Amino acid sequence: MKSEKSGLIVSVSPHIKDTETTERIMWSVSLSLLPAVLMGVYFFGPRAAFTIIASILSAVLSEYIFLKAMKKKVVALDGSAFLTGLLLGLNLPPSVPFFIPVIGAIVAVIITKQLFGGLGYNIFNPALIGRAFLLVSFPRLMTVWNEPAAAFIHLDARTTATPLGILKEEGVIKLIEVFGDKGNLYSQLLIGHRGGCIGETSILALLIGATFLMYKKYITWHIPLAFLGTVSLIAWIFGGQEGLFTGDPLLHLMTGGLMLGAFFMATDYVTSPSVKSGQILFGTGCGFLTMLIRLKGGYPEGVMFAILIMNCFSPLIDRGFRSKVFGAVKKPAKGAKQ
Amino acid sequence: MSQLGKISYRELVLNGIFKENTIFKLALSLCPSIAVTNNVRNGVLMGAAVLFVQVMVNITISLMRNLIHPRIRLPIFMLVISGWVTVTDMSMAAFAPAAYKQMGLYIQLIVAFASILARAEMFASKNTFVPSMFDGIGMGAGFLLALTVISFFRELLGKGSLWGYQIINAKPLLILVLPAGGFFAVGLLMGLFNWISMKYEGRQ
Numbered sequence: 001m002k003s004e005k006s007g008l009i010v011s012v013s014p015h016i017k018d019t020e021t022t023e024r025i026m027w028s029v030s031l032s033l034l035p036a037v038l039m040g041v042y043f044f045g046p047r048a049a050f051t052i053i054a055s056i057l058s059a060v061l062s063e064y065i066f067l068k069a070m071k072k073k074v075v076a077l078d079g080s081a082f083l084t085g086l087l088l089g090l091n092l093p094p095s096v097p098f099f100i101p102v103i104g105a106i107v108a109v110i111i112t113k114q115l116f117g118g119l120g121y122n123i124f125n126p127a128l129i130g131r132a133f134l135l136v137s138f139p140r141l142m143t144v145w146n147e148p149a150a151a152f153i154h155l156d157a158r159t160t161a162t163p164l165g166i167l168k169e170e171g172v173i174k175l176i177e178v179f180g181d182k183g184n185l186y187s188q189l190l191i192g193h194r195g196g197c198i199g200e201t202s203i204l205a206l207l208i209g210a211t212f213l214m215y216k217k218y219i220t221w222h223i224p225l226a227f228l229g230t231v232s233l234i235a236w237i238f239g240g241q242e243g244l245f246t247g248d249p250l251l252h253l254m255t256g257g258l259m260l261g262a263f264f265m266a267t268d269y270v271t272s273p274s275v276k277s278g279q280i281l282f283g284t285g286c287g288f289l290t291m292l293i294r295l296k297g298g299y300p301e302g303v304m305f306a307i308l309i310m311n312c313f314s315p316l317i318d319r320g321f322r323s324k325v326f327g328a329v330k331k332p333a334k335g336a337k338q
Numbered sequence: 339m340s341q342l343g344k345i346s347y348r349e350l351v352l353n354g355i356f357k358e359n360t361i362f363k364l365a366l367s368l369c370p371s372i373a374v375t376n377n378v379r380n381g382v383l384m385g386a387a388v389l390f391v392q393v394m395v396n397i398t399i400s401l402m403r404n405l406i407h408p409r410i411r412l413p414i415f416m417l418v419i420s421g422w423v424t425v426t427d428m429s430m431a432a433f434a435p436a437a438y439k440q441m442g443l444y445i446q447l448i449v450a451f452a453s454i455l456a457r458a459e460m461f462a463s464k465n466t467f468v469p470s471m472f473d474g475i476g477m478g479a480g481f482l483l484a485l486t487v488i489s490f491f492r493e494l495l496g497k498g499s500l501w502g503y504q505i506i507n508a509k510p511l512l513i514l515v516l517p518a519g520g521f522f523a524v525g526l527l528m529g530l531f532n533w534i535s536m537k538y539e540g541r542q
Contacts, residue, residue, distance in 0.1 A: 111522070115529075137513040 059085025090199025230287025354476020381489025
């Protein structure tokens with residue numbers, strides 16, 4: 001993280017010791033997700049709250065049990081398991097049965113994080129692996145989207161399609177039709193009045209959280225901006241139905257899990273590159289893969305898989321963009337390998 | 339028993355099954371262990387095919403060992419292995435065409451199994467007929483056991499069936515029959531196997 005007074009920046013080692021602790025960052029990130037939680041619960045009712053709580057509890061519990069069983073130092077309350085559970089909960093549809101968040105949290109914490117060596121050693125974002133596991137295992141349960149309770153537009157059924165689902169299946173005209181008019185569509189998307197995962201719908205709430213994180217300098221603009229920029233560029237060029245350069249980037253930015261993914265998941269310290277220029281490449285890759293899946297893939301949404309795929313490349317990116325050693329002389333190409 | 343000293347046949351077999359289990363201990367031949375194990379029938383057939391090839395190769399090599407010039411031993415081993423794999427391949431195509439259709443490629447790939455060549459090189463070419471046979475049985479049985487266990491869990495939890503018969507009327511964890519689930523299953527079972535054998539060895 002940045003040490004605010006001295007203006008030092010995050011980079012590969014050597015590091016300078018700071019008063020910030022992992023716990024503090026974890027709890028701050030959790031706090032920054034509070035608006036999204038509140039909006040999710042407001043729109044999807046107490047059921048959504050229970051899903052989130054079940055997810056958090058099982059994440060913390062499985063971390064505790066695993067560490068106890070392995071006779072390691074029990075650090076289950078350092079906030080990282082809490083955050084993983086919270087992110088997983090926010091990435092679930094509101095009305096999933098309770099065993100879903102439990103299984104997801106176990107996969108996320110034990111298989112993705114602890115089996116790889118615990119916090120800091122995991123290759124993939126735990127919450128996203130948990131969700132990917134669930135999506136592939138329970139495709140039907142994981143794609144039941146509840147209509148927001150607060151008087152959604154004229155859809156009679158209790159379940160609905162996500163805007164991205166409608167966009168993929170029936171096109172943008174149908175989407176505008178469902179929401180009334182274009183202005184209404186944008187404003188509804190902005191406050192989160194739409195079908196989707198609990199925490200991904202309210203763009204406004206997510207932006208508030210992201211602003212808080214940026215203000216505290218827990219995340220920098222590199223990954224989110226590169227991610228969102230690439231998505232809007234590709235959406236603008238290829239997203240339209242009437243040919244090139246007719247797409248609607250705003251629509252793609254405000255639907256799906258993009259905001260949640262770009263600000264809260266892709267910026268995970270452990271699984272993203274720590275070199276700034278590498279982060280831009282990482283974000284661009286995420287954006288490209290997201291749009292590839294959204295426009296050409298089988299799933300309507302690709303943020304999760306995009307981030308997971310780019311996670312694999314993080315170590316490679318870090319190596320490729322390693323900052324220059326101070327005072328080092330550039331070696332001839334032959335000796336560069338060492 | 340030229341090099342073995344006092345090791346009994348029982349120990350030879352158990353060595354292949356537990357101590358040097360191809361998949362769980364040596365982590366060899368993982369490709370078929372993920373590719374064909376999404377149902378028990380394929381897993382068992384594949385395991386049986388490998389068991390057969392391993393035993394026959396070990397026997398053949400041990401009988402031929404004094405005739406093979408050391409410099410060209412590896413090509414000869416490969417020829418013997420591919421001969422026996424062809425026999426297996428053709429018999430399977432004749433007697434189990436349905437299963438062969440699904441896994442024919444992997445049967446042919448037995449030629450390239452590191453474990454089979456390794457046993458030919460490390461054991462059969464240095465030992466007589468009978469110990470080589472038991473070594474082959476041990477290694478092959480270890481492979482068969484591993485594939486059976488993996489495919490048991492994958493089919494039961496992924497499809498709710500065993501050997502094609504529906505056991506539970508649900509698909510508890512669909513991911514397990516997919517390739518990604520194969521990695522999960524093999525990894526977790528490998529961990530479990532090693533954990534158990536660690537406990538067992540610790541008690542001895």
